[in-house]
Amino acid sequence: MAELDTSGKGGHGKGKKKGPKKSSTRIDLTPMVDLAFLLVTFFMLTTTFSKPQVMDIVMPVKDKEKQEEEQINQTELRQSEAMTIIIGGKDTLIYYFGLDTAKTQVIGEFKPSNKAAYETIRKSITDKQLELEADDDPKTKKINLFVVIKPTDNSSYQNLVDVLDMMNFTEVKKYAIVDVAESDLSIYNNRKK
Amino acid sequence: MPKVKIPRKSTLVDMTAMCDVSFLLLTFFILTTQFKPDEAVTVQTPGSISKSKLPDVDVFTVIVDSAGRAYFGIYNHEVLKKTVMSAMNDAYDMNLTPEEINAFGKIGSFGAPLSQFKNLLNAEPTDRKDPKFMTGIPIDTASNELGKWVTNSLDAWYIMQGVETKKVPSVAIKGHKNAGYPVIKRIIAILQEENLNKFKFVTELKAKN
Numbered sequence: 001m002a003e004l005d006t007s008g009k010g011g012h013g014k015g016k017k018k019g020p021k022k023s024s025t026r027i028d029l030t031p032m033v034d035l036a037f038l039l040v041t042f043f044m045l046t047t048t049f050s051k052p053q054v055m056d057i058v059m060p061v062k063d064k065e066k067q068e069e070e071q072i073n074q075t076e077l078r079q080s081e082a083m084t085i086i087i088g089g090k091d092t093l094i095y096y097f098g099l100d101t102a103k104t105q106v107i108g109e110f111k112p113s114n115k116a117a118y119e120t121i122r123k124s125i126t127d128k129q130l131e132l133e134a135d136d137d138p139k140t141k142k143i144n145l146f147v148v149i150k151p152t153d154n155s156s157y158q159n160l161v162d163v164l165d166m167m168n169f170t171e172v173k174k175y176a177i178v179d180v181a182e183s184d185l186s187i188y189n190n191r192k193k
Numbered sequence: 194m195p196k197v198k199i200p201r202k203s204t205l206v207d208m209t210a211m212c213d214v215s216f217l218l219l220t221f222f223i224l225t226t227q228f229k230p231d232e233a234v235t236v237q238t239p240g241s242i243s244k245s246k247l248p249d250v251d252v253f254t255v256i257v258d259s260a261g262r263a264y265f266g267i268y269n270h271e272v273l274k275k276t277v278m279s280a281m282n283d284a285y286d287m288n289l290t291p292e293e294i295n296a297f298g299k300i301g302s303f304g305a306p307l308s309q310f311k312n313l314l315n316a317e318p319t320d321r322k323d324p325k326f327m328t329g330i331p332i333d334t335a336s337n338e339l340g341k342w343v344t345n346s347l348d349a350w351y352i353m354q355g356v357e358t359k360k361v362p363s364v365a366i367k368g369h370k371n372a373g374y375p376v377i378k379r380i381i382a383i384l385q386e387e388n389l390n391k392f393k394f395v396t397e398l399k400a401k402n
Contacts, residue, residue, distance in 0.1 A: 029208030036215035043222035054365060054393035055243040059381060061390050087374070112240055112399070151374045157257070158370035160377070161239040161394060169242055 055164060059177070083128065083147045085121075085163055086180060086188050089154030093163070094191050095121065097128060106191045110159060118166070125170045147175040150184050231301035232256065233264045233327065236369040240399030247365055247393060253346055255339070255384075256302055257368040261376040262329025265342045266302025274298045276349040277342075284345065287311065304329045307338055332379055340383045347387055367395040 079098035087093045091111050096104045105124065110117045129145055147167060151160050160177075167175045180188075227249075236258055249269060256264040267274050278297040282289045285307055293314040305313045305326045313326045331338045350362050364384055368377055381392065 029212045033208050033212045033215050036212065036219050040215060040218045040222055043219070043226050047222060047226040051246040051249070052365070052367075052395045053241070053243060053398055054245055054247045055241050055396050056245060057392045057394060059385060059390045059392070061385075061388075151378075153373075153375050155374040156370070157368040157372040157374060157377050158239045160374055161241060161368075161370070161396060164394070165241040165243070165396075165399070 055161065055168070057164070057177075081132065081144065081146050083125070083145055084184070085147060085149050086184050087149070087151040087155040087159045087163060088188050088191075089152065091156075091159060092191075093121075093159065094188060095124070096187075104187060104191060110162065112158075112162065121166060122170060125166070125172065129170070129172075144174060145172055147172050149175060149177045150180040151177065152180050152185065152188065232266065233302045233304050233322065234258045236367055237371075238367060238395050238397050239370040241394075241396035242399055243396060245393075247395065248363065251350070251360060251362045252365055252393075253343065253362060254302060254365045254367060255380055256304075257366070257372045257376055257380065258329075259369040259371040260329075261372055262304055262327070263332050263339055263376070263380060264302045264304035265330055265339060267346060268301055271298040273346075273349055273353060274300070276353070277346045280345045280349055281307075281341070285341070289314065306331055306336075307341075332376070332383060337383060339380070340386060343384060343387050343389070347389075361391070362389075363391060363393055364389050365393045365395050 082099075083095060083097050085093055085095040090108075092106065092108050093110050094104050094106045105120075107117050107121055110121075112118075125145065125147075132145060149160070149163055149167075164175075234256060236256060252268070254266040254268065256266065258264070267277065275294055275298045278289070278294045281287065282294065287307065287310060289311065293311065296314045299318070300314075300321065303313065303321075303326070306328060309326055309328070313321060316323065316326070330342065332340075347362065351358065354360060366377065366380065384390075384392070
């Protein structure tokens with residue numbers, strides 16, 4: 001085995017004594033280091049450092065009594081604070097504020113790669129938020145935007161997550177995923193193309 | 194002028210210090226490592242800017258692949274899995290042997306219908322991703338097997354936590370970005386039947402722009 005001789009200058013200071021040759025107690029650690037690094041590499045590659053990232057969703061409790069309660073709550077939702085987003089097929093979505101279905105906005109190609117589409121909807125939301133914030137009427141003050149998300153059966157999971165992500169991004173505190181009604185479907189089908 | 198004598202030095206280096214460092218790193222990695230869970234399918238999740246992380250424990254996972262097939266998974270908890278499997282075995286007369294129930298403890302997530310389960314558990318671990326075991330767990334109203342899995346898993350989980358527990362398990366939904374919304378809606382409906390109303394959509398990190 002190779003011997004380590006680092007004592008070029010006579011390491012122990014006393015100089016060499018003559019006598020029976022003592023074998024060094026030092027051993028070559030190179031193979032051990034090799035092995036240790038092999039194991040380090042293995043653990044580095046198999047380990048999952050980053051935990052999956054999640055988006056928390058809370059759905060309303062489905063309870064008969066509570067559902068009735070909610071319906072009352074829903075009627076209390078003011079037109080001025082409501083925004084409806086209908087997610088259609090082929091990455092299309094439409095949205096309108098309040099019950100103003102005449103002013104429906106259509107957004108096509110709502111994909112992560114299409115920044116312009118994101119920007120359009122983001123601007124609509126932030127504009128509305130600013131408008132609500134600027135409201136000085138004491139009765140309607142402190143009203144926040146409430147977004148109702150209605151995914152149709154043709155929509156994809158990606159679209160839903162993107163819209164929810166938009167809610168987080170624009171800091172919309174109140175939003176709900178609701179089943180799409182017949183009236184919304186007809187609005188969607190009659191959209192400008 | 195005398196010649197300058199260049200002393201010949203040994204090229205050998207003392208490895209002790211390097212050895213120390215490498216074992217320190219090794220120890221660190223051994224202690225912090227968490228093996229990647231054995232997932233039945235790899236799905237591409239949509240991106241989001243969300244910052245919360247998936248907890249390690251008390252999580253049930255539902256995976257939805259691009260074709261809309263559902264998979265169910267419990268990770269990092271062998272005892273719980275065995276309890277769930279034996280409960281399922283008793284409830285639906287699956288005639289599983291204790292060995293087969295033990296084999297289930299090693300499976301992370303799965304997408305086989307109950308009728309295929311005996312074959313799945315007897316298959317070699319490498320054969321478990323065979324297409325015949327990857328048909329997805331039935332989620333239609335006629336044979337809602339995902340619901341059965343969730344019910345039994347919840348029961349087993351609550352028994353393990355004790356009746357007094359205030360903890361609620363969380364459900365991670367890991368959907369492929371091309372999965373259709375109806376499947377997700379159906380899965381949410383199944384989970385809500387079990388009084389689970391809080392979900393975690395697993396997403397990938399996306400830059401805020």
